[in-house]
Amino acid sequence: MARRAARRRRRVPAVSRRAVTVAVSAAATVVLAFGYLVADLTDVLPGPLTLRPARIPVVPDARAAIASGDVVGDVDRAAVIDQAAANALIDTLTGADGVGDDLSVAIADAEGTIVAERNIGTAREPASTLKTLTALAASATLDLSDTLDTETYLDQREGQTPTLILNGNGDMLLGAGASDPRHVNGRAGLGTLAERTAEALLQRGIDRVRLVYDDTLFGDRRSPANIERNNPGNLYYAPVSAMAVDGGRHWEDGQPEDPDQYTGYPELSTQPAAEAAATFVTRLGEYGITVEGEPSAGDVPEGLSPLTSVSGAQLSEVMAFMMRHSDNTLAEEFGRLTAIAAGYDNSPSGATQAVADIVSGLGVDTGQLTMADCSGLAPGSRLNVRTLIGVQAAALAGGSASSLIEGMSVPGLTGTAADRLDDDAAAGLLRVKTGTLDAVTAMVGNVSRTNGGVLCFAVVVNNPENAWEAARAVDAFIADLPGL
Numbered sequence: 001m002a003r004r005a006a007r008r009r010r011r012v013p014a015v016s017r018r019a020v021t022v023a024v025s026a027a028a029t030v031v032l033a034f035g036y037l038v039a040d041l042t043d044v045l046p047g048p049l050t051l052r053p054a055r056i057p058v059v060p061d062a063r064a065a066i067a068s069g070d071v072v073g074d075v076d077r078a079a080v081i082d083q084a085a086a087n088a089l090i091d092t093l094t095g096a097d098g099v100g101d102d103l104s105v106a107i108a109d110a111e112g113t114i115v116a117e118r119n120i121g122t123a124r125e126p127a128s129t130l131k132t133l134t135a136l137a138a139s140a141t142l143d144l145s146d147t148l149d150t151e152t153y154l155d156q157r158e159g160q161t162p163t164l165i166l167n168g169n170g171d172m173l174l175g176a177g178a179s180d181p182r183h184v185n186g187r188a189g190l191g192t193l194a195e196r197t198a199e200a201l202l203q204r205g206i207d208r209v210r211l212v213y214d215d216t217l218f219g220d221r222r223s224p225a226n227i228e229r230n231n232p233g234n235l236y237y238a239p240v241s242a243m244a245v246d247g248g249r250h251w252e253d254g255q256p257e258d259p260d261q262y263t264g265y266p267e268l269s270t271q272p273a274a275e276a277a278a279t280f281v282t283r284l285g286e287y288g289i290t291v292e293g294e295p296s297a298g299d300v301p302e303g304l305s306p307l308t309s310v311s312g313a314q315l316s317e318v319m320a321f322m323m324r325h326s327d328n329t330l331a332e333e334f335g336r337l338t339a340i341a342a343g344y345d346n347s348p349s350g351a352t353q354a355v356a357d358i359v360s361g362l363g364v365d366t367g368q369l370t371m372a373d374c375s376g377l378a379p380g381s382r383l384n385v386r387t388l389i390g391v392q393a394a395a396l397a398g399g400s401a402s403s404l405i406e407g408m409s410v411p412g413l414t415g416t417a418a419d420r421l422d423d424d425a426a427a428g429l430l431r432v433k434t435g436t437l438d439a440v441t442a443m444v445g446n447v448s449r450t451n452g453g454v455l456c457f458a459v460v461v462n463n464p465e466n467a468w469e470a471a472r473a474v475d476a477f478i479a480d481l482p483g484l
Contacts, residue, residue: 104119127435129442129444136362154200163209175188184321190280200307209292210292210293212296230378239329248268320407385459392446420443
C-alpha cells in the first residue's frame with residue numbers, strides 16, 4: 001500500500017510556475033454561462049463557451065473585448081479610492097430593502113488595503129465564494145498546465161483471461177464517445193480510449209478480457225461531512241472520483257449538444273467511476289473487444305506500464321470550468337489534488353486543511369476561517385470578508401495565483417453572474433464569484449475602475465430579509481464600484 005500511495009502521488013501535478021494572463025481592463029474572455037445555487041434561481045443563465053486557450057472568438061460588443069498583457073501590468077496600483085464615496089455606497093447597500101442586518105462588506109485597493117467596510121470582523125457563511133480560496137490554493141500548488149490522464153493497463157497471466165485495467169487519475173469530465181478537442185467537458189473520450197485500447201489488444205491477438213477499474217486515487221472518503229444537507233435529490237454534488245463521464249450527470253433527454261453549455265440540474269451519479277467503466281465496456285464492444293462479466297473495482301498491479309491513454313483538458317481550463325459553473329464536485333476535487341500534492345491527508349478534512357494553510361501562507365488573513373468543505377456547499381463554513389479580500393489581492397498580484405481570475409464570471413455576460421449586471425455602464429469592468437444558499441447571498445470580485453486602477457470587494461449577506469431583493473441590492477452596489 002505504501003508503494004501504491006507513492007505511485008499515486010507521483011501522478012498528481014506538481015507545483016506550478018506558469019504565469020497566467022488575465023484581463024482586468026474592460027474585457028472578458030467569452031466562456032460558458034452556468035451556475036449552481038440551492039433554493040434560489042437567480043444565478044442560473046446560459047452563455048457562450050470558449051475555453052480553448054489558442055483560439056478565442058471575439059464578440060463585437062465592448063463588454064466582450066479581449067485584452068492582453070499581465071493581470072496587473074497596466075494597472076495604476078497607486079490610484080486612490082475615494083473613501084467617502086466608498087462609504088456612501090456601503091451605506092446604500094446596508095439600507096437597501098431585503099438585505100437585513102446580517103451583512104459584512106468591504107472595499108479595498110489592489111493591494112488588499114481596506115478603505116471602507118461594515119462588520120468585517122464578523123465571521124459569516126460564504127456559500128460558493130469559498131471556492132475562490134480553493135482556486136487560489138490549487139493555483140499556487142498544482143501545475144495548471146498539466147492534464148489528468150485516463151489510462152488502460154493489461155495484466156496477462158498464464159491460463160487466465162487477460163485483465164484490462166481502466167485507471168483514472170481524476171478526470172471527471174470524460175466524454176462517453178470520441179475525444180473532443182473543442183470542449184473542456186469531453187476533451188478526453190472513453191470512445192477514443194476504447195478504440196486505442198482495442199487496437200493494442202487485437203495486435204496481441206486478444207479479443208476477450210476481464211475489466212477492472214481503478215478508482216483508488218482519493219481513498220475511501222469521497223464527500224465532506226453533512227454535504228447531503230444541501231444536496232437534495234443529489235443535484236449539486238457527486239462523490240469525488242478518479243473518473244466520471246460528464247461529471248456524473250444523468251440527463252433525462254440525453255446530454256446537451258454542447259457539453260460545455262447547459263442550464264439544468266440533472267441528478268448526479270453516486271458511483272461515477274463504476275458508471276464510467278460500464279460506458280467503457282460498451283465502447284470496447286464497438287471495437288471488437290468482449291468483456292467477460294461485470295467490471296469490478298480493483299487496483300493497477302505494480303510494475304505495469306500503460307497500454308494507452310487519453311488526456312483531458314489542462315487543469316487551468318478545468319478550473320475555469322469549475323469556477324464559472326460553480327461546480328461543487330470539481331471544487332472538492334481541486335481541494336483533494338491540492339492536499340495530495342502538498343502532502344496532506346488524502347481526505348475531505350485534509351483538503352480543507354491544505355487549502356486553509358496554503359492560503360494563509362500566501363499572506364491572506366484566515367484568523368476566523370472555518371472550512372466545512374472546499375466548495376461552500378456543506379453547512380458550517382465561516383469566514384470574515386478580510387479573507388475574501390485577501391484572496392482577490394493575492395490573485396491580482398500576478399503569477400500562478402491569477403489563474404483563479406480566469407474563471408470568475410463577468411456580470412451580464414458569463415457564468416453565474418450572467419444575469420447580475422445592473423448597469424450597462426459597468427459592462428466588462430467586473431469579475432465576480434457569486435455565492436447562494438438558502439440563507440446566503442454573497443459576492444466577491446475585482447473591479448476595473450473608470451478613473452484608473454483596480455479595487456477588490458466582498459459582500460456576504462446571511463439570513464437576508466428577502467433573498468431576491470438582497471441579490472438585486474448587491475447587483476446595484478457592484479455596478480457603482482467602477483466609478484470609485
